[in-house]
Amino acid sequence: MDESEYEHLTTSLTPHESAGGVTTYRNTVSISCPACGDPFDDLVICEDDYNSLELTMLLDLCITTHDDEVLLFTHKH
Structure with a gap:
């Protein structure tokens, strides 16, 4: 992902929380996922070399x- 795409995402989405090397944003404006093209629910940015995510759904x-960051785009069922 290039810098302009990254800036567009992080400035357009609603910040949710940041802790332990993980920052999350809510997609309240229905931006399309760059990987699949469908709107995604949340963007999770993993900033550290190792992160653990506990999913409840x-x-x-x-x-x-x-x-050096991993970006996860979540799609709820």
């Missing part, structure tokens, strides 16, 4: 990277 995930 069944999700489809699309994944890309920006610099």
Whole structure:
């Protein structure tokens, strides 16, 4: 993902929380997922080398990277 795409995402989405090397944003404006083209629910940015995510619901995930960060796009069922 290039810098302009990353900036568009992080400035258009609603910040939700940031803790432990993980930052989440809510997609309240129905931006399309860059991987599959469907609107996604949340963007999860993993900033550290190792992160653990505890999921409480069944999700489809699309994944890309920006610099040294992993970006997860969640799609709820």
